[in-house]
Amino acid sequence: MDLIVPSIGLIFWMTLTFLVVFLLLRKMAWKPILKSLKERETSIQDALDSAEKAKAEMQALQASNEAILMEARNERDKLLKEARDTKESIIGEAKAASQKEAEKIMQSAREVIQSEKMAAIDEMKSQVAKLSLEIAEKILRTELSSDEKQKALVNSLLNDVTLN
């Protein structure tokens, strides 16, 4: 029977001990422990959240970097193309201009040559006429130095002439 009849003394000591332990532990242990546990969990959660946020930001940053890089690349290609076009057009223009200039120079050279040639021809003509006259004068002087010679000449000339 002793086993199943609660004794008043034990109930008293149990009540007292439990109450004292409960009140003391609530103040000295449970509240600070639960508070720190909660704080730690919040700080861990915060850390995780901010890490996640940083990751997302990082990704966004990377994406925008990519976009900027792409844009820069396009810009560069465009610039290069423009430069190439400009170069080609400049070269083309320069070629055309130089050709024109060259032709002009050739033309004027040709004209000068032509006029010089004419002048030279005229000069030659007058020189040739002068020389011919001098040569004819000298030849005549030698041929007609004696009477026989004058007669022979007249004869040969007369032989050449055919009187028909």
Add this chain to the structure above:
Amino acid sequence: MNIQVSDFKRFLSIKRLTFILALLFAVPSAVFAGDEKGKSFNAGDMILEHVSDAHSWHVAGDYSIPLPIILYSSNHGFAVFCSNKLDDGAIYNGYKLNGEHIVVANADGSVNKEDTAKLWDFSLTKTATTIVLSGLLLLLIMTAVSRGYSKRGTGAPKGIQSFFEPIIVFVRDDLAIPSIGPKKYEKFMPFLLTLFFFILLMNILGLVPFFPGGANVTGNIAVTTTLACFTFIVMMANSGKTYWGHTLWMPGVPAWVKISILGPIETLGIILKPFTLLIRIFANMLAGHIVALSFFALIFIFGGLWGHFAGYLTSVFSVAFSAGMLLLDVLVSLIQAYVFTLLSAIYFGMATEEAEHH
């Protein structure tokens, strides 16, 4: 978390525990063997003596620690003295020990039943001393744990703190929050934690087979009654309108059914809840002690029947079985502390439930 789990596993390393427990049991069995020699052995008396409360604390052999006896009676007022004054049936100040009960004795040594009925026994018995010791031990342990938190703040736990933290978190996350709900659980946490650790400590201390353990604390009905009463009081103090409405005046049921059938049943149910709590832990812990002790009783029964050699031979098996039983009791201690706390939490959850429309 990994570190905490491995700590826990290391602490509970089964091999080591078995070895220690077998060792622990070998010692008292040797003591019994010397102690009881020559007397006729009664297993029932031995077991009952060990699971019952006592006014002195038997340590080993003939050596017992006397405990303070505190009495109050309306006739004689308070009386405080040491339990060894009553050894061997001696009468002291008109009191004497009748079994483990203190009674008022007449001058000729007979029991004065009239005065005994008025006697209140507040003695620090073996069980009461163990209760107070567990309380002090719990205070010591938990303040040490708490110091860890105030020292390390939100840093990683260390030492004793890292051993108890998973248990505290378990009580919070697996007992309190699912049973009471995330909004109201905080209010009950100190009570539930005290309940869980106090019961667990008393259970475990009751399993230690030598001084200062061994007192059958949570297998004592006065202790479990008190604990169940605390749960009941906390539950009643926090019960809301919805709880009483659903308990006594179930909506959607005809009035005559409420009055004649459901009302009485539910009223009985209110009382039965703490009653099942106190019976469950009491019966489980008491049974554990009785079974473990029964294995030891076998040693003396066989020893008495067929001589010492049979006793020693039996002791090998008895110690092995008792060690197994003790391991089982360690599990039972945890489970009972868990179940008591879980059910308390569920009752608090029921009591604080908010009205929801069905």
